[in-house]
Amino acid sequence: MSELPRLVVQGLSTSFPTEDGLVRSVADVSFSIAPGKTTALVGESGSGKSVTSLTLMRLLPKTANAQVSGKAEFGTRDGRRVDLLQLPDDSIRQLRGNELAMIFQEPMTSLNPVFTVGEQIAESVRLHKKLDRTAALAHAKRMLDLVEIPAAAQRLHEYPHQLSGGMRQRVMIALAMACDPTLLIADEPTTALDVTIQAQILVLMRRLQAETGMSILFITHNLGVVAHHADDVAVMYAGRVVERAAVRPLFATPQHPYTQGLLACLPGKAHAAGLPRPKRLFAIRGQVSSPLAPPPGCAFEPRCDQAVAACTQAMPPLITIADARQARCVLRSAA
Amino acid sequence: MHRFILSKLGGMLAVLAIVAVLVFVLTRAASGDPVSVLLGDQATADDIARVKKDYGLDKPLPVQFGYWLREVVQGNLGQSIFLQRPVTQALWERAEPTTLLALMALTIAAGIGIPCGIVSAVYRGRAIDQLFTGVAMLGASVPSFWLGIVLMQIFAVSLGWFPVSGYGAPDAPLLERLHALMLPAVVLGTLNSALIIRFTRASMLDVLGEDYVRTARSKGLPERSVVLKHALRNALVPIVTVLGLTVALLIGGAVVTETVFGLPGVGNLVVSAVLRRDYPVIQGALLVIAAIYVLINFSIDLLYAVVDPRVKF
């Protein structure tokens, strides 16, 4: 049980120099993922969750000239602990698609249109497992079976545009799983899919996790998905982690005003807690501030109904308020 | 797939038809009398009157166009006034230097343009990109006749590495002819690589920003494979398009270059025909060149089907 976490992120920051100034997309983000468990990174658009995942995979476009700092300690298959952010290029490439895999939000555009589905999976297998073409294709077919794609042998030779969105996402998952990853980063994998397909994909991912023992970093803005599929949660706002907790405690007793607001937005929540159904839907007032003009203190302060004078003084630190619970708010005190 | 080919074919025929109309109208506007144009200025007034009736030149214009088109389709492009031979023959005799020149120039242009465009895209914003982009801009600003004269002065007149003009005797070996075409091909090729560099760069940049390239990287593929295998295959369509465009530019550029270097090609023929008001030649050359260009574009359209599986299925 005292196994080391698969991934420990400490103080991750990513900033982009733009014509209008330095944009701090991710600031001082810390979280960890236990082996075999799912950690969800929750936040609205622009909260920095996607940039976090791309930073970890070192997939930020070179032209963005990103400035990255912090540490991302990853436990490799052969027992070493490496810092993903410091690895030389060919080392990170060896991990990518291999132990460290990623699936993206847009299945419609994430597959290369001019190569068959089988070729694209086989390519990964040949690269990392050093199999020859025939063996790689056979493995690719097994992967398609694994993700429950019917008529896999035939699909192997089809092009992405011949498959539906849900099927393409399954192919993406097959691609990611092809080399037995120990950590799967899933960046809003179901957001672009129909609701019924969403459920199928999520169940599939849960099953694969149970079978292989891989960890999942699940990035989403959908709290419903988090409730059912995550073990730990890190809530992000304006590039920072504002609350960390295991999933049940987070939903039962959210500590940060932002998390409380997010949960209050769910119409069924009050009802589930036994309270009378609210007459009006709740929405957090205001909008996220521009990353170029952040508020002086806490980033959420302008929208917070519980704000006090101290909130505008300085950015509150992320403090541990209970066992395995952290919050970034002056209203909460350290354990 | 068949529907695709048929629709492209239909488009091509439509364009060819309009081209024919345009050439017909242009020449009519210039020379006034297409029959005398076809018969040459040796024809007597009686001949002309007879043929006019035969060809129904008292008939409305569209009918005349029909008669003219019928002749053209049968390969009769008329008789050159000055060269005393059928236009078709004159064009055929002049075809070799122009074709060889165009091919050599295309090879040079693509050979420079595509790799430079790829490098420019991969190292976007860096010094090498700015250099290539700048050079491409420069190439698009240089008049071909100027570069031709300057290079001719340096390499043919001063250094004597190449013949100053001409194409070699009719029975000269192929290598000698190619040698004579070297300098003009370099002129045309380097200047026209400019457009190819820009298009290749733009196309590669577009593709490199696509999601599937990010997926390829996330698989841990080496960058070279990402660029040359995953990205380039998808960038080919605009690149092939610009190669087709380049052919047109080369034909146009050949006109000037052949004049500078004294090559007995089709371009030179057209220029002298214009200066001498040899309308049958002008008309025939325009028609043939435009038709070739339309055919090339049609072939490129078909090529898309090969390159892009989304078109095939």
Added chain:
Amino acid sequence: MQLPRIVRQLLHRRIVMVSAVVLLAIVVLALGAPWFASFDPNDTAVLDRLKSPSAAHLMGTDELGRDLYARIVYGARYSLAIAALTALGSVVAGTILGLVAGFFRRLDTPLMRVVDAMMSFPDILLAIALVAILGPSLLNVVLALVLVYTPRVARVVRASTLVVRELLFVEAVRALGVRTSRILWRHILPNLMSPILVQVSFIFAYAILAEAGLSFLGVGVPPEIPTWGTMVAGSQQYASQAIGVVLFPGLAIIVTALSLQLLGDGVRDLLDPKLKKTLT
């Protein structure tokens, strides 16, 4: 007063600024030729023929002893005027054509087939043929070039029109019963301004090169008119004795065409992402 954002961004891009300055300098030189050239461009001085650049003759002299620098400065007037008129004419004609083709669906295919047909002729050849028909004169060269470049502009304008037409506000305005002509003029055309502006710059550059090429071949402007192209045409056989007679007019063409293209590119880079942002 804060300068509008676009101007500020333009100022940041050094290359674009340099090109603009160079172009301005050329225009000023051309317009104010008498003040900038110490010699009359038509003054022959046979004793001074084919001289290399010197203090007296900045660029040397041509085969008739005429000062090259003066000829280039005066020649700029003709070359620039022809190119400017061409750019203006083809942009106006091409915009009308492109607007109509892009907006009225039924006219789109036939119009674009005609455009395709016109673009099946290599530019120079079509220009040569047209000048042959119309007769060699300055105005006819302009007319011929306008006909050559109009299809190009039409294609670009049509493409942009198609995009703008699909925007919801056009549907809304139509639903309000606004007349089509008003839609085209007040709503669609303003959105096409940036691609049109970019085209002006490029056509200007192409026209300079095209006119030079035509004149060099002897099928353009009559040789008495001193454009940069006719200068090279007239003096080319003396190139081995004094390369300057060909070198300097060519350099003038290169500098002008390059500045125009850099300017057009710079403006397009600036406006394009904005165009994409406003359209998506």
